[in-house]
Amino acid sequence: MLIVLVSFTLSMTQSIDGFVFEHESERKRFARLIEEFRCPQCVNTNLAGSDAPIAQDLRRTIFSLMREGKSDQEIRNYLRERYGDFILFKPRFTPGTWALWGTPIVLLLIATWFLMGIREKRNAITLDLNDIQRVKEISGIH
Amino acid sequence: MERRLKTRLLLVTPLIGFGILVFFLGIGFRLGKHNVHPSAMLNDPFPEFSSVTLLDDEAITRQDLIGTFRLVNVWASWCTACIEEHNLLLELARSGTISIIGINYRDQVQDAKMWLYERGNPYETVVVDAQGEICVDLGVYGAPESFLVDAEGIIRAKQVGVLTRTAWMEEFQPWLEVKAE
Amino acid sequence: MIPELGHFSAFLGLMSAVGIALFGFFGANQHRASWVDMSIRLTKVQVAVLALSFLLLILAFLEDDFSVLYVANNSNTALPWYYKIAGVWGAHEGSFLLWTLVTAVWTVLVATRARHIPLKLHGYVLGTLGVLSFMFLAFLLFSSNPFERLVPNVPIQGADLNPVLQDIGQIIHPPMLYIGYVGFGVTFAFGIAALATGKIDSAWARWVRPWVNVAWLFLTIGIVLGSWWAYYELGWGGWWFWDPVENASFMPWLAGTALIHSLSATEKRGAFKNWTILLTFLTFTLVLMGAFLVRSGVLSSVHAFAVDPQRGLILLTIFILVAGGSLVLYAFRAHTLNTQVQYWGVSRELLLLINNALLVVALFTILLGTLYPLGHEWFVGGEEKLSVGEPYFNAMFVPIMLLLSFALAIAPISRWKHTPMRLVLNVLIFLGGSAVVALLLPWILADGVHLGVSCAVALAIWIIVTHAIACYRQRKALTLGFIGMSVAHVGFAIAVIGVAVVSVYTESKDARLEIGESIEVSGTQFELVSVQQTESQNFIGERARFDFGFQQSLYPERRYYPIREQITHEAAIAPGIFKDRYITFAGPMDDNTWGVQIQNKPFQRWIWFGAVVAGIAALIAMLDKRYRRLSQRDLETKYPE
Numbered sequence: 003m004l005i006v007l008v009s010f011t012l013s014m015t016q017s018i019d020g021f022v023f024e025h026e027s028e029r030k031r032f033a034r035l036i037e038e039f040r041c042p043q044c045v046n047t048n049l050a051g052s053d054a055p056i057a058q059d060l061r062r063t064i065f066s067l068m069r070e071g072k073s074d075q076e077i078r079n080y081l082r083e084r085y086g087d088f089i090l091f092k093p094r095f096t097p098g099t100w101a102l103w104g105t106p107i108v109l110l111l112i113a114t115w116f117l118m119g120i121r122e123k124r125n126a127i128t129l130d131l132n133d134i135q136r137v138k139e140i141s142g143i144h
Numbered sequence: 145m146e147r148r149l150k151t152r153l154l155l156v157t158p159l160i161g162f163g164i165l166v167f168f169l170g171i172g173f174r175l176g177k178h179n180v181h182p183s184a185m186l187n188d189p190f191p192e193f194s195s196v197t198l199l200d201d202e203a204i205t206r207q208d209l210i211g212t213f214r215l216v217n218v219w220a221s222w223c224t225a226c227i228e229e230h231n232l233l234l235e236l237a238r239s240g241t242i243s244i245i246g247i248n249y250r251d252q253v254q255d256a257k258m259w260l261y262e263r264g265n266p267y268e269t270v271v272v273d274a275q276g277e278i279c280v281d282l283g284v285y286g287a288p289e290s291f292l293v294d295a296e297g298i299i300r301a302k303q304v305g306v307l308t309r310t311a312w313m314e315e316f317q318p319w320l321e322v323k324a325e
Numbered sequence: 326m327i328p329e330l331g332h333f334s335a336f337l338g339l340m341s342a343v344g345i346a347l348f349g350f351f352g353a354n355q356h357r358a359s360w361v362d363m364s365i366r367l368t369k370v371q372v373a374v375l376a377l378s379f380l381l382l383i384l385a386f387l388e389d390d391f392s393v394l395y396v397a398n399n400s401n402t403a404l405p406w407y408y409k410i411a412g413v414w415g416a417h418e419g420s421f422l423l424w425t426l427v428t429a430v431w432t433v434l435v436a437t438r439a440r441h442i443p444l445k446l447h448g449y450v451l452g453t454l455g456v457l458s459f460m461f462l463a464f465l466l467f468s469s470n471p472f473e474r475l476v477p478n479v480p481i482q483g484a485d486l487n488p489v490l491q492d493i494g495q496i497i498h499p500p501m502l503y504i505g506y507v508g509f510g511v512t513f514a515f516g517i518a519a520l521a522t523g524k525i526d527s528a529w530a531r532w533v534r535p536w537v538n539v540a541w542l543f544l545t546i547g548i549v550l551g552s553w554w555a556y557y558e559l560g561w562g563g564w565w566f567w568d569p570v571e572n573a574s575f576m577p578w579l580a581g582t583a584l585i586h587s588l589s590a591t592e593k594r595g596a597f598k599n600w601t602i603l604l605t606f607l608t609f610t611l612v613l614m615g616a617f618l619v620r621s622g623v624l625s626s627v628h629a630f631a632v633d634p635q636r637g638l639i640l641l642t643i644f645i646l647v648a649g650g651s652l653v654l655y656a657f658r659a660h661t662l663n664t665q666v667q668y669w670g671v672s673r674e675l676l677l678l679i680n681n682a683l684l685v686v687a688l689f690t691i692l693l694g695t696l697y698p699l700g701h702e703w704f705v706g707g708e709e710k711l712s713v714g715e716p717y718f719n720a721m722f723v724p725i726m727l728l729l730s731f732a733l734a735i736a737p738i739s740r741w742k743h744t745p746m747r748l749v750l751n752v753l754i755f756l757g758g759s760a761v762v763a764l765l766l767p768w769i770l771a772d773g774v775h776l777g778v779s780c781a782v783a784l785a786i787w788i789i790v791t792h793a794i795a796c797y798r799q800r801k802a803l804t805l806g807f808i809g810m811s812v813a814h815v816g817f818a819i820a821v822i823g824v825a826v827v828s829v830y831t832e833s834k835d836a837r838l839e840i841g842e843s844i845e846v847s848g849t850q851f852e853l854v855s856v857q858q859t860e861s862q863n864f865i866g867e868r869a870r871f872d873f874g875f876q877q878s879l880y881p882e883r884r885y886y887p888i889r890e891q892i893t894h895e896a897a898i899a900p901g902i903f904k905d906r907y908i909t910f911a912g913p914m915d916d917n918t919w920g921v922q923i924q925n926k927p928f929q930r931w932i933w934f935g936a937v938v939a940g941i942a943a944l945i946a947m948l949d950k951r952y953r954r955l956s957q958r959d960l961e962t963k964y965p966e
Contacts (some may be wrong), residue, residue, distance in 0.1 A: 043286040059276030084283035086184035113682035138433025220397035
């Protein structure tokens with residue numbers, strides 16, 4: 003919620019559906035799932051944070067799919083078949099997203115390698131150029 | 145010498161990174177102008193459904209749509225943007241260009257009937273989708289939204305939001321010409 | 326007349342910017358004190374004319390002068406006076422005028438408060454700031470003029486300010502953020518000046534550090550305010566969304582944080598000079614990129630300003646000129662600053678490098694996640710769009726922050742050059758103790774054990790303990806700099822605890838209640854006592870009363886604004902040190918019941934409290950004696966020009 007909001011076509015408002023859950027774990031699973039999907043009609047809001055009609059429908063759909071005993075993955079697939087990858091806030095691991103998931107790890111490896119390199123160099127070179135200069139000056143060699 | 149080259153390379157790296165960044169911002173800038181919604185359902189069969197019609201409360205299923213090209217239009221009486229495309233729909237219906245099926249999305253039956261009465265009815269039939277189930281199956285973003293369904297019941301074109309004349313001419317009309325040939 | 330005067334005033338600001346830049350650069354280049362003095366004088370002129378311009382726009386808002394397009398679009402006669410003023414920065418044009426004014430204020434401060442630095446450096450810094458100011462003002466005047474008239478059809482009523490913006494948050498959040506953003510323009514100018522003079526040493530670092538601290542303080546406060554505002558205003562208890570625009574403000578913050586750390590090594594050891602310079606550029610580059618993203622409509626966001634491609638193009642050009650230009654300068658000049666500094670083992674230098682590496686990796690990950698959908702769309706074609714959101718950012722960001730926390734805990738006992746292993750092993754012992762406390766936490770919260778939360782909390786407690794010990798050991802020779810560092814790190818730890826606990830242990834229940842019914846959330850009964858109709862000038866709604874605990878009541882509200890056909894949920898919050906109770910009211914459901922969501926959010930306040938503590942720490946560190954004393958001495962002995 004940073005910079006000023008102006009083109010606020012659909013307000014991000016909160017969602018209350020009054021679903022009745024049998025277990026606490028079911029409630030938590032539902033809460034987690036509706037945060038994973040994008041509200042298709044809204045701007046950058048997940049299903050949990052939108053009151054758009056389609057968001058309400060999708061929440062109800064997810065709820066009934068859960069009731070039918072569908073797994074998380076099946077629910078994701080169900081929505082993806084209808085709305086495309088666009089609806090998944092957590093992109094699938096596909097050739098198109100390798101760079102997305104892989105780059106941070108590669109960056110961490112590069113950073114580690116870089117830090118190790120620096121340490122080795124410091125260990126190996128006990129005399130740097132200034133020291134050599136000083137030794138030369140002290141011993142009178144030019 | 146080699147060491148100097150390495151240092152030089154290291155100093156130029158940020159500039160190269162910056163170049164890549166600008167490239168992506170630039171293409172983002174160009175893409176931003178024609179923001180299209182992905183059409184996951186394109187070339188997929190229209191989903192199965194069973195509901196009732198708005199005006200005479202008769203049972204209707206997917207079977208009833210098959211057989212000819214149809215324009216399936218999602219609308220509601222509460223949808224202000226739907227008014228914008230209404231004239232185009234009326235025109236298409238009256239000229240007999242295409243048969244239009246309405247999907248009345250999350251609406252009160254009385255309000256919907258009143259709306260059609262006041263503004264004219266372009267629809268051959270209106271399917272009631274009070275709970276939004278058909279629309280979720282169709283991958284609808286919200287009302288209004290339009291689909292072109294061919295004689296085999298395959299979705300051929302799709303417009304999210306108001307169906308403009310341009311969108312009709314560019315995305316929908318060509319399919320009808322193909323049929324005519 | 327008044328709007329024209331404002332426009333003209335801004336134009337004078339543009340002219341002074343030209344003067345500031347020319348006199349600054351040539352004064353530095355030719356080493357002429359009188360020219361640099363001229364530049365200094367012009368900064369005062371500039372701040373005066375821009376302040377006048379800004380005041381005149383405020384006046385247009387207060388007088389409801391709807392002949393000004395910008396006023397007509399963002400104000401209304403019914404608006405209270407303070408929201409009229411806040412409306413000045415409620416949209417693109419006015420907020421950018423504020424941005425240029427903030428730039429002028431920073432420039433005049435650098436001009437007058439940094440007279441002790443060498444003439445050459447001072448001139449180049451002012452020259453750079455003048456160029457930035459010029460670009461911003463040119464953009465303002467030629468494509469975003471807030472004084473544009475709406476004649477001859479002057480409306481009798483304005484379009485009103487978005488109800489979401491009618492809030493104390495809108496009054497203070499954007500100015501704080503801009504002060505922070507543009508403050509990094511000052512450090513950017515110092516970076517450019519260092520490359521121009523070819524001189525970067527401990528003294529240079531000491532001159533820059535206070536400026537970085539102030540900019541960072543304001544950016545931190547700005548981000549915290551935004552998060553807190555979203556928390557109570559949007560009505561569902563979210564406090565961070567990884568929205569592109571949020572990311573746009575968070576990336577410079579990460580870069581600025583890295584810069585603060587890198588500067589400490591540059592000051593104390595003369596190390597990482599090139600890297601420090603690069604970070605001053607990177608931070609401001611990210612600020613400009615953020616401005617481009619927010620104001621051009623490249624990324625869709627709830628926060629984005631109205632879209633205008635021409636503006637986007639100009640901002641992209643400014644971005645390329647400023648950021649690209651600085652990096653070209655870097656590529657050609659930076660090697661002259663190269664130095665060799667020795668350190669080995671777990672030295673403070675190494676820890677600072679680890680900190681910088683992790684912050685920069687985090688930053689690039691966020692950048693990648695933010696821009697990836699654009700790149701993907703371009704490569705694959707518009708048919709297959711992709712979304713990158715919260716689950717991705719959390720999965721990437723959280724582990725990096727845990728690694729960072731680990732390095733952070735060792736920081737206070739580390740020494741420059743080399744830290745004896747004995748000291749490192751000593752603090753490792755405390756990690757065990759912290760882990761035990763962290764594992765007790767689930768019992769206190771009466772909930773299941775969550776490994777991630779326990780790890781985070783253990784590390785956070787460990788950080789607090791090691792800093793306390795380090796401060797105690799150094800109690801005889803404690804400097805404000807060291808205290809500032811410790812307090813900042815403790816603030817970070819507090820925020821880590823808050824984030825970890827509230828993310829996992831929040832309990833939320835939706836219910837449909839009849840009057841008199843109650844629901845239990847986290848061991849507390851909440852009773853719906855009554856519902857009242859509410860009405861005001863521009864909205865109608867219902868207000869519920871909930872009783873809970875020992876005679877406590879909360880009054881959440883649902884409002885409907887007919888003019889904009891917008892529904893807002895005014896959540897009711899009972900804040901507490903250890904938990905927030907958060908009630909959202911959804912109004913009537915179909916069957917004589919009322920929809921409600923009740924949340925128990927443990928440790929929510931700790932997130933913002935920790936960040937504010939860190940901000941205050943930046944202020945403490947800035948007051949360290951050495952920044953004043955040494956600058957005086959530098960003036961007399963080091964640079965007798």
